[in-house]
Amino acid sequence: AQSVSQHNHHVILSEAASLELGCNYSYGGTVNLFWYVQYPGQHLQLLLKYFSGDPLVKGIKGFEAEFIKSKFSFNLRKPSVQWSDTAEYFCAVNARSGAGSYQLTFGKGTKLSVIP
Amino acid sequence: DGGITQSPKYLFRKEGQNVTLSCEQNLNHDAMYWYRQDPGQGLRLIYYSQIVNDFQKGDIAEGYSVSREKKESFPLTVTSAQKNPTAFYLCASSPGLAGGPFTDTQYFGPGTRLTVL
Numbered sequence: 001a002q003s004v005s006q007h008n009h010h011v012i013l014s015e016a017a018s019l020e021l022g023c024n025y026s027y028g029g030t031v032n033l034f035w036y037v038q039y040p041g042q043h044l045q046l047l048l049k050y051f052s053g054d055p056l057v058k059g060i061k062g063f064e065a066e067f068i069k070s071k072f073s074f075n076l077r078k079p080s081v082q083w084s085d086t087a088e089y090f091c092a093v094n095a096r097s098g099a100g101s102y103q104l105t106f107g108k109g110t111k112l113s114v115i116p
Numbered sequence: 117d118g119g120i121t122q123s124p125k126y127l128f129r130k131e132g133q134n135v136t137l138s139c140e141q142n143l144n145h146d147a148m149y150w151y152r153q154d155p156g157q158g159l160r161l162i163y164y165s166q167i168v169n170d171f172q173k174g175d176i177a178e179g180y181s182v183s184r185e186k187k188e189s190f191p192l193t194v195t196s197a198q199k200n201p202t203a204f205y206l207c208a209s210s211p212g213l214a215g216g217p218f219t220d221t222q223y224f225g226p227g228t229r230l231t232v233l
Contacts, residue, residue, distance in 0.1 A: 044206065
């Protein structure tokens with residue numbers, strides 16, 4: 001079965017620190033990759049996505065992610081975090097199964113706390 | 117103002133009672149989804165629908181039922197057969213591209229927190 005692993009449950013950083021959140025998946029075929037973010041009290045929303053082309057994708061609010069196919073990874077990065085980046089971040093992977101059906105699997109999420 | 121609405125925000129029910137959670141979207145999206153979010157578990161798919169009058173089971177469909185009689189509405193019923201119904205329920209929709217379900221961006225509602233006493 002397809003699985004998505006987010007390595008860190010809770011990350012605490014000071015403002016201006018660099019961020020990297022890990023995401024690894026188990027499926028070996030063609031995948032679509034997403035990072036969603038849930039700010040406190042707000043709806044879950046898309047941060048960025050990768051479907052094809054340049055493996056380095058840029059999203060909103062200065063976030064970027066790099067798809068490394070050989071490592072089955074799609075890590076999220078930001079050079080300098082702000083207090084307003086405090087949120088929970090979810091990696092999600094869509095893949096087509098051998099039976100021809102699609103499956104979207106979310107990771108368990110990483111809570112980011114940024115200290116002013 | 118386009119978006120997804122879920123009502124109510126908080127819902128309390130006694131054990132053994134069925135309860136229906138509302139989800140409405142005015143984004144003209146074809147596909148709609150229901151997820152359950154538990155602390156430390158991420159999101160798990162309950163049901164999804166690619167088109168009116170059609171829906172498919174997700175990973176944890178047991179104890180739940182849905183209907184899709186209108187494009188804009190996808191209500192979820194939590195039945196008494198669901199062994200652990202207390203959770204946060206999220207509804208989402210997506211345009212429904214030809215590439216297949218889940219291939220496009222999903223837009224989420226604010227969620228309903230269900231507590232079964």
